Amino acid sequence: MCRRQGLADEEYALDDEDEDEHVEGDEDEEPLLVTRAHKHTNGNGAVPSYGYRDLFGKEAEMRRRQLIEVKMLRAETDLQFPGCVEIIPQLQHELRLLYEETKDLRSQEDDTNHRSQDAHGDGGVNGSSELVQQVATLQKQLAARDAKLREAESEAARLRARLADTGGNRESSSDELQELEYQLKELKVTLAAKDKELATLRAKAGSTGGAESNAQLAKQRDDAVQARELLQQQLAQARAEVTAAEANFRAQQEALSASTESEQAKALQKQLWALTEQHNKRVAELEAEMRQQKVLIKQLQTTKSDMMQDMKTKVEAVKAESAAAYKASLKTVQAQLDELHALREGVLEELLHFQSECLSEKTITQMTRVVRDKDILRVRQAQQDLRKQLADFDARLKESQEEVQTVRAEAAQTIRIKELEAAGQISHFREKWRVEFDKRRKLHNTVLELKGNIRVLCRVRPLLEKERSVTANGGEMPVKAMSEEVLRVAAVDNKAEKEFEFDRVLAPDEGQDKLYDEVAALVTSVLDGFNVAIMAYGQTGSGKTYTMEGPEGNPGVNLRALGDLFRIAEERASAFTTTFSASVLEIYNEQIYDLLMSGAQDGDKLDVKQGPEGMYVPGLKLEEVKDMADVTAMIGRGKSNRSTYATNMNEHSSRSHLVLSVYVNSVNKLNGNILRGKLHLIDLAGSERLSRTGAQGDRLKEAQAINKSLSALGDVIQALQQRNAHIPYRNSKLTRLLEDSLGGNSKCVMIVNVSPATENVSETKCSLEFASRARKVELGRARANVVSTEGGNGNGSGSGGGATGASPIPPRSGRATPAGEGTMSRVGSREAMSTPVGRRSTGASSLGR
Numbered sequence: 096m097c098r099r100q101g102l103a104d105e106e107y108a109l110d111d112e113d114e115d116e117h118v119e120g121d122e123d124e125e126p127l128l129v130t131r132a133h134k135h136t137n138g139n140g141a142v143p144s145y146g147y148r149d150l151f152g153k154e155a156e157m158r159r160r161q162l163i164e165v166k167m168l169r170a171e172t173d174l175q176f177p178g179c180v181e182i183i184p185q186l187q188h189e190l191r192l193l194y195e196e197t198k199d200l201r202s203q204e205d206d207t208n209h210r211s212q213d214a215h216g217d218g219g220v221n222g223s224s225e226l227v228q229q230v231a232t233l234q235k236q237l238a239a240r241d242a243k244l245r246e247a248e249s250e251a252a253r254l255r256a257r258l259a260d261t262g263g264n265r266e267s268s269s270d271e272l273q274e275l276e277y278q279l280k281e282l283k284v285t286l287a288a289k290d291k292e293l294a295t296l297r298a299k300a301g302s303t304g305g306a307e308s309n310a311q312l313a314k315q316r317d318d319a320v321q322a323r324e325l326l327q328q329q330l331a332q333a334r335a336e337v338t339a340a341e342a343n344f345r346a347q348q349e350a351l352s353a354s355t356e357s358e359q360a361k362a363l364q365k366q367l368w369a370l371t372e373q374h375n376k377r378v379a380e381l382e383a384e385m386r387q388q389k390v391l392i393k394q395l396q397t398t399k400s401d402m403m404q405d406m407k408t409k410v411e412a413v414k415a416e417s418a419a420a421y422k423a424s425l426k427t428v429q430a431q432l433d434e435l436h437a438l439r440e441g442v443l444e445e446l447l448h449f450q451s452e453c454l455s456e457k458t459i460t461q462m463t464r465v466v467r468d469k470d471i472l473r474v475r476q477a478q479q480d481l482r483k484q485l486a487d488f489d490a491r492l493k494e495s496q497e498e499v500q501t502v503r504a505e506a507a508q509t510i511r512i513k514e515l516e517a518a519g520q521i522s523h524f525r526e527k528w529r530v531e532f533d534k535r536r537k538l539h540n541t542v543l544e545l546k547g548n549i550r551v552l553c554r555v556r557p558l559l560e561k562e563r564s565v566t567a568n569g570g571e572m573p574v575k576a577m578s579e580e581v582l583r584v585a586a587v588d589n590k591a592e593k594e595f596e597f598d599r600v601l602a603p604d605e606g607q608d609k610l611y612d613e614v615a616a617l618v619t620s621v622l623d624g625f626n627v628a629i630m631a632y633g634q635t636g637s638g639k640t641y642t643m644e645g646p647e648g649n650p651g652v653n654l655r656a657l658g659d660l661f662r663i664a665e666e667r668a669s670a671f672t673t674t675f676s677a678s679v680l681e682i683y684n685e686q687i688y689d690l691l692m693s694g695a696q697d698g699d700k701l702d703v704k705q706g707p708e709g710m711y712v713p714g715l716k717l718e719e720v721k722d723m724a725d726v727t728a729m730i731g732r733g734k735s736n737r738s739t740y741a742t743n744m745n746e747h748s749s750r751s752h753l754v755l756s757v758y759v760n761s762v763n764k765l766n767g768n769i770l771r772g773k774l775h776l777i778d779l780a781g782s783e784r785l786s787r788t789g790a791q792g793d794r795l796k797e798a799q800a801i802n803k804s805l806s807a808l809g810d811v812i813q814a815l816q817q818r819n820a821h822i823p824y825r826n827s828k829l830t831r832l833l834e835d836s837l838g839g840n841s842k843c844v845m846i847v848n849v850s851p852a853t854e855n856v857s858e859t860k861c862s863l864e865f866a867s868r869a870r871k872v873e874l875g876r877a878r879a880n881v882v883s884t885e886g887g888n889g890n891g892s893g894s895g896g897g898a899t900g901a902s903p904i905p906p907r908s909g910r911a912t913p914a915g916e917g918t919m920s921r922v923g924s925r926e927a928m929s930t931p932v933g934r935r936s937t938g939a940s941s942l943g944r
């Protein structure tokens with residue numbers, strides 16, 4: 096609450112209790128001091144208190160209430176018109192000052208009147224002029240004050256009018272405001288005096304006490320009331336006097352202005368007018384200012400109301416908008432809230448679930464952590480232990496390594512010594528074994544020679560490139576050399592595994608030289624006058640040609656044999672004069688073709704005949720060969736002639752028998768005896784069965800022919816094996832040609848070539864069976880063909896053979912035998928062979944040894 100200027104704080108301090116009493120009390124009642132004193136006196140007889148009404152009466156109280164109302168109105172008005180209310184106190188202050196001045200002037204006027212009356216009573220002229228002067232001054236001052244008063248009143252009137260706009264009873268209240276305030280001031284002064292008296296009375300009452308003092312107080316009160324009434328009367332009288340003085344003054348003024356027109360008065364009048372004008376001007380200015388203020392206030396009010404209206408509208412709009420937005424957002428928020436609720440529910444559920452899981456997981460984690468920590472500790476401890484152990488181990492390892500090195504060095508030395516010893520022993524034993532083996536072989540060979548067995552060598556070729564993938568996939572090869580004499584064929588096509596024994600089994604990795612070593616002795620026995628046949632048997636592609644001819648740079652039996660013969664002949668050239676001749680023929684479809692004869696041949700004309708020195712082919716060309724160059728040229732020509740008439744060389748070669756024959760004529764320079772030997776080197780046709788070839792027509796005929804000659808060979812071998820009286824040599828040209836090589840006066844070697852491939856196992860087995868049968872054949876002890884210079888032919892050829900058609904071998908009768916060798920003998924074979932120059936000292940061949 097704001098404080099109002101010119102109003103004391105106590106003016107606001109309303110006694111509520113008094114007010115209540117006023118409402119309830121009877122206005123016509125006598126002053127209620129006693130009653131109220133009783134009422135306010137406590138039981139102990141405490142000093143009573145007095146209300147406003149008790150002290151100042153009903154009228155004063157009413158005015159006071161009006162004043163309070165006015166103040167409240169002012170406060171309200173101030174709320175509504177802040178500017179106006181602020182002006183009011185200023186105006187009131189000015190008004191009060193004016194009243195004070197007016198009062199002073201009146202009192203001065205009274206004094207002047209008294210003195211004027213006194214002066215009139217004296218009746219002097221000087222007094223009159225002085226009085227007139229004083230009156231004029233006073234009038235002037237009074238007029239000024241009156242003007243100011245009017246101004247203030249008009250100001251107050253305007254304010255009242257403004258306040259009247261606020262309506263109601265405020266107008267009347269504002270009218271009385273000044274007067275009330277003035278009276279209030281007077282009353283305040285009186286009240287102060289009364290309070291003093293009251294305080295004195297209270298002090299007295301306090302000292303006397305009891306009912307007695309109450310009576311005194313009541314008396315004093317009555318006195319005070321009387322005094323107050325007196326004062327009121329005096330006031331009313333004073334007012335009446337003022338009014339009378341005013342009326343008197345106005346009357347005197349009128350009288351003066353009407354009767355006296357002195358210069359002084361005129362001057363004063365002028366001054367008065369000037370002052371009045373000045374005053375009016377000032378009033379006009381103030382009024383203008385006031386109007387401006389009013390306009391400003393109005394404008395402000397208008398602006399304010401407009402603004403208020405605008406604000407109101409805006410507020411309404413904003414309210415509406417906000418309400419709509421609020422509703423919308425409320426809706427959204429509600430929806431979101433619903434969602435959130437749902438989500439919360441879900442989350443809560445999950446949370447509960449998770450919490451339970453977490454709790455268990457947490458427990459597990461904690462437990463795991465504890466276990467893990469323990470494990471880590473254990474592991475760390477174990478690591479430390481292990482490190483220690485490792486260090487110990489390293490140290491021990493180092494020691495051990497050093498020991499090991501020492502031991503190794505010692506061992507290496509020992510091993511070296513032992514190896515040397517062993518090597519010595521091995522070579523010793525090997526030598527021993529070799530000697531023993533040779534002995535055994537010799538004995539075996541002697542047995543064989545005595546028996547005249549066909550010696551059978553088995554050669555297993557390596558796998559061809561095209562066969563590698565097939566056979567190698569299966570793992571081990573089905574045909575395997577188990578030892579130097581045993582070959583094993585694995586079980587294939589429901590046929591049991593089988594082992595074959597031969598005079599020698601050559602494994603795939605054993606080369607041409609090894610094979611030749613096995614036949615070398617037989618080859619060289621030709622120089623001793625023996626008939627030797629070396630034939631390669633086996634299915635097509637089993638390695639027959641490879642074995643007999645051999646590829647370039649790795650010659651087979653043919654070239655090696657001839658080379659050997661030339662070399663040995665050379666070696667014993669001092670004792671023997673040796674000559675060599677050779678022929679190359681082919682038996683194809685049971686026809687003999689001379690491959691050394693170029694041009695067209697009539698196969699029917701070549702046939703095999705039996706001469707005095709054995710089987711021969713009349714008309715077959717024999718060429719003398721002196722060295723390997725002659726042999727190579729001759730073989731080359733034979734191949735060339737073979738390819739001339741053969742349309743398909745490869746097929747042809749597989750289906751024909753190729754026979755290279757070497758005839759040796761050795762004349763003993765000492766006795767003139769002649770040793771005639773014959774070497775057949777035969778590359779037989781493929782031995783596969785007809786069913787396997789699937790041949791038809793000419794091919795079938797061809798196959799049958801091949802089959803016929805090989806069958807005939809088989810028959811001959813079987814007959815020989817069974818020691819039949821009749822040996823069917825004549826069944827084929829081949830067997831007929833080999834009659835003196837497969838008979839009793841010859842040495843025969845069959846090399847059975849086999850393929851190691853799985854796909855050929857069946858044929859391989861057939862070949863091996865055939866060779867096994869051949870091995871059982873006993874031809875009887877071989878005998879050398881020796882033509883003795885004594886007594887003509889000597890023993891000559893047991894088979895009644897003679898030299899082949901164009902044979903360079905000298906006729907049996909052609910030469911005389913040395914002393915003591917009068918006849919040609921087929922008996923003294925071994926002995927005859929063991930001539931000083933006839934045998935190789937190396938004895939490389941197992942069969943020859």
Ligand SMILES: Nc1ncnc2c1ncn2[C@@H]1O[C@H](COP(=O)(O)OP(=O)(O)OP(=O)(O)O)[C@@H](O)[C@H]1O
Pocket residue numbers: 555556557559603633634635636637638639640641642745748749750779780781848
């Ligand atoms: N011991 C071996 N070492 C290396 N290769 C060999 C051996 N034997 C045979 N061969 C190879 O096998 C293949 C067949 O050999 P080869 O021609 O000698 O058989 P074949 O029995 O004579 O056949 P055909 O009856 O058709 O004349 C050839 O390529 C040959 O080089």
